[in-house]
Amino acid sequence: MPKFFEDAFSPEQPFLTGEHLRHIGYALRMRPQEQLTINSCGVDYECEIAEITADAVHLNILSSAPCCTEPTISVTLFQALPKSDKLEQIIQKSVELGVTEIVPVLTRRCISRLSAGDFQKKLPRLQKIAQAAAQQSGRGMIPVIAPLHSLELAAERMKAIEVPVVLYETEGGISFSEVRADAKSYGLCIGSEGGFDPQEIAFLQENGVQPVWLGKRILRCETAPLTALSVLMFRTGNLN
Missing domain, CATH: 3.40.1280.10 (SPOUT methyltransferase, trefoil knot domain)
Structure with missing residues (x-):
């Protein structure tokens, strides 16, 4: 599942713009209902793409949890x-x-x-x-x-x-x-x-x-x- 980092990501208004939009919509050619992960300040948000417009990738958050992949050192x-x-x-x-x-x-x-x-x-x-x-x-x-x-x-x-x-x-x-x-x-x-x-x-x-x-x-x-x-x-x- 593709993963993206965005510290300014808001769970209340879950969308991505700018470089993320270009990468998701044009480089990866992702489509609505496909899933991705957003990491924001150490929290992983599992999301589903709701809509891709000219300005943003709009998301539905499926779940969230602290990222567990970081080393203990x-x-x-x-x-x-x-x-x-x-x-x-x-x-x-x-x-x-x-x-x-x-x-x-x-x-x-x-x-x-x-x-x-x-x-x-x-x-x-x-x-x-x-x-x-x-x-x-x-x-x-x-x-x-x-x-x-x-x-x-x-x-x-x-x-x-x-x-x-x-x-x-x-x-x-x-x-x-x-x-x-x-x-x-x-x-x-x-x-x-x-x-x-x-x-x-x-x-x-x-x-x-x-x-x-x-x-x-x-x-x-x-x-x-x-x-x-x-x-x-x-x-x-x-x-x-």
Whole structure:
């Protein structure tokens, strides 16, 4: 069943306009009596299309209930900036897996060297990718794609997270299986194609971020966050 997000949705006057109208009426070619779901502020409304006019999609609400698909944990992905196509893939799949927020980070070994201003121009497209993935996977919210961060700003943000970790394949870390599974908030810091500079790892450790590793193989930058998210969701009971 198609799902749409609209925080301004009113149960007293159930209709959709604008982009939703174009998507439902023209892209999906939906018709009266077909059903869809509207998520508004964490509540899922199961609706039936009553009428599609030139101005709006008019709906009948069949039922409503709090969305039950969200993970019980908050996960912020701090992703060192990869090439643009890889970032789009990471965003799409991370949203499907239950990430709460994705924070792109510019580190020393990033191949992509966008300025904060240039990255800001890409944000609307990246946020749309997150929205589409949230709708497709039945999420109860649309994860935020943050502006480009420096490593220093990312480390400062991680201080407010209960369990912040950085994936690093060399000695000095612990197995991901040893990361505690009873926390409410997690931060996953993942390198770009070139990984992290040892000085960056030392800096993160000084700021309370624990290095961890995922087995003996080296994962690509687009594989590592999805693997880490999957393992974390499983260990915290969110893939049961």
